[in-house]
Amino acid sequence: xxxxxxxxxxxxxxxxxxxxxxxxxxxxxxxxxxxxxxxxxxxxxxxxxxxxxxxxxxxxxxxxxxxxxxxxxxxxxxxxxxxxxxxxxxxxxxxxxxxxxxxxxxxxxxxxxxxxxxxxxxxxxxxxxxxxxxxxxxxxxxxxxxxxxxxxxxxxxxxxxxxxxxxxxxxxxxxxxxxxxxxxxxxxxxxxxxxxxxxxxxxxxxxxxxxxxxx
Numbered sequence: 434x435x436x437x438x439x440x441x442x443x444x445x446x447x448x449x450x451x452x453x454x455x456x457x458x459x460x461x462x463x464x465x466x467x468x469x470x471x472x473x474x475x476x477x478x479x480x481x482x483x484x485x486x487x488x489x490x491x492x493x494x495x496x497x498x499x500x501x502x503x504x505x506x507x508x509x510x511x512x513x514x515x516x517x518x519x520x521x522x523x524x525x526x527x528x529x530x531x532x533x534x535x536x537x538x539x540x541x542x543x544x545x546x547x548x549x550x551x552x553x554x555x556x557x558x559x560x561x562x563x564x565x566x567x568x569x570x571x572x573x574x575x576x577x578x579x580x581x582x583x584x585x586x587x588x589x590x591x592x593x594x595x596x597x598x599x600x601x602x603x604x605x606x607x608x609x610x611x612x613x614x615x616x617x618x619x620x621x622x623x624x625x626x627x628x629x630x631x632x633x634x635x636x637x638x639x640x641x642x643x644x645x646x647x648x
Contacts, residue, residue, distance in 0.1 A: 447476060447522050455520060470514045473525075474506065480526070481505055484533040493537060497544050505529075505536040593642045601635035604628055 450473040457465035474481075485493075485501045493501060509532060517528055594605055600621070607617045617628050 447473060450476070451522055451525060467514070471510065474509055477529075478506070481509070481529060481533065484530055485537060488530075488533055488537045489541075492541050493544070497540050500543075501533070501537045501540040504540060505533045508532050508536060589643065590639070593639050596642060597635050597638055600627075601631045601638065604631040605635045605639075608632060 450469050454466055454469035454473060457463075457469060482498075482502050485498050485505060489498055489501065509529060513528060513532060517525065519525055519528060590609070594602055594609075597605060600623070603621055604617060607620065612620070614625060614628050617623075618625055621628070623631075
C-alpha cells in the first residue's frame with residue numbers, strides 16, 4: 434500500500450521536524466529524537482484539538498473535549514513516539530487521528546462512569562450507552578488491526594486464514610467477503626459480541642502469523 438500523501442496543510446517546517454526526529458531515532462540519539470518529537474507535537478497542538486472536536490461529534494462536552502485533548506497529547510508524547518513507523522507527515526497525521534479516536538472513546542467511557550458515580554445509580558441505568566461506547570471501541574480496534582493485516586495482501590491471507598480456529602476463520606472469511614455483522618451472526622448462529630470478539634482475536638492471530646511468516 435502506498436504511503437499516504439501529506440495533506441495540503443502540512444508545512445515544510447513540520448516535515449523538517451519529522452525528518453530530524455527520524456534521523457535522530459535512526460542514529461540512536463534518544464535525547465534529540467525526544468526534542469524533535471516534542472517540537473512537532475507542540476506545533477501541531479491546534480491540529481490535535483481540531484481532530485478531537487471533529488471526532489467527538491457532539492458526544493463530548495467542552496470540558497470533556499479538553500480532557501480528550503490531554504489524553505491524546507499524553508499518548509502521542511509517551512506511546513506514539515515509540516510506535517510510529519511512518520516516514521511522512523501524512524502518515525503522522527493519520528496515526529494521530531487514529532489515536533485521537535481512541536482518546537475520545539475512552540473519555541466518553543470515563544464520563545459515563547463518572548456520571549453514574551455522581552448520581553449514585555447502578556450500572557443498569559447506563560447499560561445501553563456504555564454498551565454503545567464499548568461496541569464503538571471494539572469496531573475501531575478491529576479496523577486498526579485489519580488495516581495492518583490487509584496491507585500484507587491476498588496471498589498472505591490465503592495462507593494464514595486457514596490456520597485460524599474454526600469460528601475465527603469463519604468470521605474472517607465472511608468479513609473478507611464484505612458480509613455485514615448482522616448477516617455473519619445469522620449465518621454462524623452466534624451473537625454480535627461473539628462476532629466482534631472472534632474478529633478481533635482472529636486479526637491478532639493473523640498479526641502473530643505475519644511476524645512468524647516474515648521472520
